[in-house]
Amino acid sequence: MAFQSPKGTFDWLPPRSERALRVREAVSAPARRAGYGYIETPTFEDTALFARGVGESTDIVSKEMYTFDDKGGRSITLRPEGTAPVVRAVLQHGLHNGRLPVKLWYSGNNFRYERAQRGRYRHFSQVGIEALGADDPALDAEVILLAAEGYAALGLTGVTLLLNTLGCKECRPAYRAALQGFLAGLDLDEPTRRRAEINPLRVLDDGRPELQARLAAAPLVTDHLCETCKAYHEEVRSLLSALGVAYTDDPRLVRGLDYYMRTTFEFVHDRLGSQSAVGGGGRYDGLSEMIGGPPLPGVGWAIGVDRTVLAMEAEGLFGGEDPAGGVPVQVYGVPLGEEARRRMFRLLAEIRAAGLVADMAFGGKGLKGAMKGADRSGARFALILGERDLAAQAVQVKDLSTAEQTEVPLAQVVHVLKGKIQ
């Protein structure tokens, strides 16, 4: 084998690739119905955008970015996440100077240099939404609702919404100090100690059970919120409850990106191997300023397309797909000889123009091989066209499920097929 996909990457192949398309479609549909416009940003950005936006202390920036110098000597990074680029684009084009909030959705690939395992690869696709320019708990609730609707539309029942707030720049410093004080009393390993200094909140997110046990008595954000944050969070919670969106309060949910404040949430699924998150997001009111823009509040999420497919597979939500992938073929052409092949090619275009899904035998197979192709295509009808039929200006229409075959004039075949297939 000459080449294979780069380490830690994979290919989506038919028919399974249809599942990824279906997830993208279902997860973006609610946002489109809620006034979110589509945005595409470059697959790569100035490295500094992520370094400053996502945060130097995060794992993403400190060890997982695909960074290189381009031929002009610029430091470029393949995007590891979608929010910072969207905020950059909004600021660059002044979208925040118009009607607020700016509501956008996107769909694309992200890249992180990680050790691959089930549900975690060096490239992964996300669908995401961002709403900028409004500091309103109803917007947080809307954003969360749109994700929940997407999962529900796919039939997922094993997705749990974890909800938390991280406070704001008023109340977080006091909490941070309290937490740091607590962590200083623990005997921590070196990397964790360093994290406790730079971003102590992220220590709470550590997955190791032995550490979690020692964190049992750690101070929680929810006990240190200022009145504004407390009221904001209560409003988000009550709006979600009013909508019937089920959630679990998780005061230790922090998430790995530094720009989050106030509302954070994560959608988790319990059958993804060692991964759990299928989507997540939160409010990032300081991000715009971190990357040199004006104060601009924002809230959004990203849903992992690949992991959502895995979750659906774990729940057995797929089946009955077209074996070749794509839309199931309804009519299959079997031409005999060169002249018939030309005529069949034209006929195929007419059939497709009439709204039917049609394919034909390519590659000069004999009749037997072409019929085999018809069978494997899954088509209900085969159209057999040879010298004799051409002379009679007719085509043989064979119902492959009953083996019943009738001769139909060429001029009427599209009409007849439409009638049979409706």
Added chain:
RNA sequence: GUGGGCGUAGCUCAGUUGGCAGAGCGCCAGGUUGUGGUCCUGGAUGUCGUGGGUUCAAGUCCCAUCGCUCACCCCA
């Protein structure tokens, strides 16, 4: 970055104490030169991941390396 498991046909995998490279499925051809599926008959396909070592002899043992995979960590 750390640790475990695994690399044999297109796919799933056997391969015994080291002794001729295998099966099922799939694919191709024929049975049927204008008719698919089922059936019957035949056929093709291998850098045994790669490189080195031990040995009369290595898919099998040893070393290295690459890849896959699972887990840690982190997250989508």
